[in-house]
Amino acid sequence: MAELGRKSVEEFRLSEKNPIVVVLENVRSAYNVGSVFRTADAFLSQAIYVCGYTAYPPHKEIAKTALGAEETVAWKYFKRTAEAIEQLRRDGYQVFAVEQAVNSYPLHQLEIEANQKLAVIFGNEVTGVEQTTIEQTDGCIEIPQLGMKHSLNIATAVGVVLWEFVRTRINGI
Secondary structure, X not given: OHHHOOOOHHHHHHOOOEEEEEEEEOOOOHHXXXXXXXXXXHOOEEEEEEEOOOOOOOOHHHHHHHOOHHHHOOEEEEOOHHHHHHHHHHOOOEEEEEOOOOOOEEHHHOOOOOOOOEEEEEOEXXXXXXXXXXXXXXXXXXXXXXXXXXXXXHHHHHHHHHHHHHHOOOOOO
């Protein structure tokens, strides 16, 4: 691991995080949740907020795909997504749903400031982010898609969105 420049668990915990919180609302698959933990670790995300019936650690299926990231990424469970949004607002986060919607912001056109605190909500694999949740956000972000299919697996969508936000914070990219 040292040859790859990987951080130890303690080094990860002490690392400065990107001020991005991933919110998972009623995600059915614990495997998807584990993949999100792994991606959040890769991009040094501040935390994951798990809402509704989304599985949370410790969980066998999460551990299988997270590969230890459930031990490094901070997370918190909220029974209702509205409670998570209230907490994020108190902490100074701008909150967006990742959803295809009228007047959504194309991901690559969303202008964010270097140190802006962002929270992104990802919804159920079939039904998406609940409309009542969308109404509490600062808007929707949409990942442009060019093919016949116009949906991505939630774990893939999280990776695309986090990379775009982190990319804009890295000099020279």
